[in-house]
Amino acid sequence: MKGLIMDYPLTTNTILEYGNSVFHKKKIITYLPNGTRHEYSFGDMYKRCKQLANALTHKLGITKGDMVGTFAWNHGPHIELYYGISGIGAICHTINIRLSAQQTEYIINNSEDKVIFVDATLVPLLEKIAPLFETVECFVLLNAPKDFVTTLPNTLHYEDLLADQSEDFDWPVIDEKDACGMCYTSGTTGLPKGVLYSHRSTFLHATTIVAPNAGNASSRDTFLLIVPQFHVMAWGYPYMCLLSGSKMVLPSSNLKPETLIKILTEEKVTKANGVPSIWLGIYEAMKKNPPKEKLALEEYLVGGSALPMSLIENFEKDFGIKGIHAWGMTETSPLGTLCRLQPNHDNLSYKEKLKIRAKQGVAFPGVELRIITDDGNRAPHDGKTMGELQIKGAWTVSSYFKTNNHESFTKDGWFKTGDVSTIDEDGYMQITDRTKDLIKSGGEWISSVALESALVSHPKIKEAAVVAIPDKKWVERPLALLVFTTPQDKPSNEELISFLAKDFAKYQIPTDYVEIDEVPKTSVGKFDKKEIRRLYAAGKLTMAL
Ligand code: AMP
Numbered sequence: 001m002k003g004l005i006m007d008y009p010l011t012t013n014t015i016l017e018y019g020n021s022v023f024h025k026k027k028i029i030t031y032l033p034n035g036t037r038h039e040y041s042f043g044d045m046y047k048r049c050k051q052l053a054n055a056l057t058h059k060l061g062i063t064k065g066d067m068v069g070t071f072a073w074n075h076g077p078h079i080e081l082y083y084g085i086s087g088i089g090a091i092c093h094t095i096n097i098r099l100s101a102q103q104t105e106y107i108i109n110n111s112e113d114k115v116i117f118v119d120a121t122l123v124p125l126l127e128k129i130a131p132l133f134e135t136v137e138c139f140v141l142l143n144a145p146k147d148f149v150t151t152l153p154n155t156l157h158y159e160d161l162l163a164d165q166s167e168d169f170d171w172p173v174i175d176e177k178d179a180c181g182m183c184y185t186s187g188t189t190g191l192p193k194g195v196l197y198s199h200r201s202t203f204l205h206a207t208t209i210v211a212p213n214a215g216n217a218s219s220r221d222t223f224l225l226i227v228p229q230f231h232v233m234a235w236g237y238p239y240m241c242l243l244s245g246s247k248m249v250l251p252s253s254n255l256k257p258e259t260l261i262k263i264l265t266e267e268k269v270t271k272a273n274g275v276p277s278i279w280l281g282i283y284e285a286m287k288k289n290p291p292k293e294k295l296a297l298e299e300y301l302v303g304g305s306a307l308p309m310s311l312i313e314n315f316e317k318d319f320g321i322k323g324i325h326a327w328g329m330t331e332t333s334p335l336g337t338l339c340r341l342q343p344n345h346d347n348l349s350y351k352e353k354l355k356i357r358a359k360q361g362v363a364f365p366g367v368e369l370r371i372i373t374d375d376g377n378r379a380p381h382d383g384k385t386m387g388e389l390q391i392k393g394a395w396t397v398s399s400y401f402k403t404n405n406h407e408s409f410t411k412d413g414w415f416k417t418g419d420v421s422t423i424d425e426d427g428y429m430q431i432t433d434r435t436k437d438l439i440k441s442g443g444e445w446i447s448s449v450a451l452e453s454a455l456v457s458h459p460k461i462k463e464a465a466v467v468a469i470p471d472k473k474w475v476e477r478p479l480a481l482l483v484f485t486t487p488q489d490k491p492s493n494e495e496l497i498s499f500l501a502k503d504f505a506k507y508q509i510p511t512d513y514v515e516i517d518e519v520p521k522t523s524v525g526k527f528d529k530k531e532i533r534r535l536y537a538a539g540k541l542t543m544a545l
Contacts, residue, residue: 010176010203012086012239019242020046023219030075030250031263032143033121038076042242045080051165052084059161060115060138064089064172067182069113069136071095071122073252074229077142077158079238081117082229086180086199087171093182094230097122098444099192100505105129107184107192108136110402117158120144121253127151176200182401183232185330186445187418188408189437194401195330197233201395205333206239208364214338215271215301219245222267222296226251226260226274227304231443232334235273235303246271257285261295268296275304275443276311277474279323283315290319297321303328303335304443305475306431309358327360327431331408331415333395337361337369337429344426359430360421367393370414371423383424386432390414437529439468439478446478446508448529454503460484460491465519465527466510469536478510481519481532481541490515514541 008014019026024043031037056062068085070092072078085092093111095104104125108116112135118126119142126139130152138154140161148157180199184192209215215237217223223246227234241248249267251260260282263269279300299322300315312323328334339361345353363369371379373387392414400408408416418436423429439446448466455464463483471477484490491499493513500509520531535541 009174009199011174011199012083012180012202013171013174015203015206015239015242016046016049016083016087019245023242023245026219026245026247028076028079028248028250029267031252031254031259032075033073033119033253034143035254040076045076045083047167048077048080048162049084049087050167050169051162052080053088053169053171054165055161056084056088056090056115057169059165062088062090062114064174064178066090067093067111067113069093069095069108069111069116070230071097071116071118071126072142072229073097073119073122074225074234074250075143075252076250077117078229079248079250082181082233082238086202087169089172089174089178091179091182091196094233096184096186096230096444097125097228098505098507099186100503100508101125101129102503103186103192105132107194109134110191111182111184111194115140117142118152119252120148123148123150123152174199176203181233183230183330186447187330187436187438187440189447189449193403195397196401197333197395201333202233202236202239204366205236205335205395206243208366209236209240209335210244213340214335214364215240215244216299217241217244217246217271221246221270222249223247224249224251224260224264224267224269224272226255226272226278231304232328232330235301235328235334237273257281258289261285261291264295264297265291265293270296270298271301272297273301273303275475276302276307277305277442279307279315280311280473283311283318286319287314294320299324301326301338305440306360307358309354312357313354323357325357325360327419327429329417331397331417332367332391332393335364336367336391336393336396337363339428342426356428359424359428361429362427363391363429364393366395367391369423369429371421372410379423381423381425381427383422383428383430386420386422388435389417389419389421389429389431391417439466439476441471441476441478441507442474444507448478451478451480451500451504451508451510454500455480455482455496458491458496458499460486460489463519465529465532467529467532467536469512469533477512478508479512479514479536479541480510481514481516483516483518487515516541 117140139152176199179196181197186192303326307325325339328336371387379385379387420433451466465481468476469479520528522528
């Protein structure tokens with residue numbers, strides 16, 4: 001028997017309408033790329049979303065199911081794009097600005113973006129590859145001065161696009177299972193893969209992360225969204241803040257630790273998110289130059305890479321600010337687990353509590369986790385048995401965009417994360433390793449396989465193995481082990497860097513190279529990366545070039 005409850009659509013329009021009707025006076029503050037501060041209200045933003053919906057429909061000819069790209073920092077207009085694009089049933093495809101030119105070109109052609117909204121300061125990155133775009137009909141410039149000059153074809157200014165548009169727009173009926181947003185993950189081997197979020201998954205993720213056990217967001221909070229909007233929709237915070245009525249502060253490209261501290265201070269930010277390297281930078285800058293008054297910041301949420309226990313401890317002891325650890329993936333919208341202590345931990349010592357807080361945490365309601373060991377069995381929740389972490393849930397990917405590769409999914413419908421972890425008896429998950437042959441540096445992925453094949457294409461290199469090594473600032477950096485064809489005639493460090501610069505973004509290129517006689521191999525002849533990491537940790541690999 002079916003329940004007798006209305007079929008109410010769980011869409012991004014429902015979030016926007018709610019935010020406007022209950023919290024229209026709440027503010028959105030942007031620190032623009034040129035450093036100026038812009039302030040407006042949820043209500044103002046709402047009206048501009050409707051103007052945008054009119055412009056997309058009547059001026060740009062965008063219809064349901066069309067893909068619309070954004071190539072932008074975190075700011076008010078980018079929030080308008082989230083709601084305006086998905087509000088008419090089109091798909092807001094946020095493009096990662098940090099990828100290599102080749103990956104960006106691939107992503108734009110693969111997604112079939114019809115229009116791209118691009119920040120003026122980021123235009124040079126697209127100008128180089130724009131002639132290769134197969135489906136883009138026009139570019140809309142964000143935050144660009146009137147006299148802005150570009151070689152991009154068919155450009156319009158965002159403010160001109162909105163200027164003469166009506167603030168009335170009737171949202172179309174949208175099926176909550178339709179797509180509303182897309183992000184590509186480069187956290188896989190091979191080409192980036194698109195993850196298509198639905199209205200329903202976005203709504204459920206947002207309503208879940210508002211809760212005190214999760215994002216802990218209320219209308220008394222001011223959130224600083226440091227996680228880029230092109231990283232899994234800033235972890236869903238632009239949706240969460242409209243539901244909780246939390247003031248939003250958006251830093252755009254103002255990401256230097258000192259600038260972020262200034263913003264945290266001036267805006268009296270209470271909560272914020274970011275990858276570990278951002279918070280390590282903020283901690284070190286505060287330590288060097290302690291703020292005159294205690295910050296209003298109560299807690300900062302860290303994900304993307306592991307939150308070091310030492311950072312939780314230092315930040316709390318020195319400045320009374322709590323680090324909250326979370327885990328997720330582009331494929332999981334992204335939040336999968338979050339770590340907060342529970343009353344049954346109250347009697348533990350500070351050190352024991354820290355050990356738990358450094359874990360990635362418990363699953364959200366609507367998410368299930370399991371660990372599968374090497375022999376294919378489900379691991380017990382004993383906090384010790386390791387295996388591959390698998391996930392399913394209301395906001396977990398069911399298939400990648402335009403691919404029918406099934407290796408990432410099990411026959412019984414779980415998504416294979418490529419992370420190795422344990423789960424303890426209270427359900428706290430802890431990542432211990434990764435099966436993916438990738439390096440995560442400052443929150444961005446680097447493919448070791450891609451670097452290896454580029455390096456061996458160098459005429460003087462016979463074998464190349466790339467592994468992740470720990471780095472204080474970036475969490476991980478790539479280290480390249482090289483066997484030279486003729487050891488007496490080897491390329492210099494600088495030569496290798498400029499050789500790789502043709503195909504890789506700057507942050508993806510190793511600065512550390514080690515010459516070896518032979519790459520350690522497993523019994524089946526594969527590079528033994530565990531052994532390489534062990535040798536490095538034992539100090540047996542020295543930077544030789
Ligand atoms: P992405 O799709 O780029 O967000 O990357 C997701 C991957 O980042 C996960 O599968 C993990 O390998 C890694 N990751 C995310 N959060 C954490 C965390 N808290 N601790 C360790 N690794 C993490």
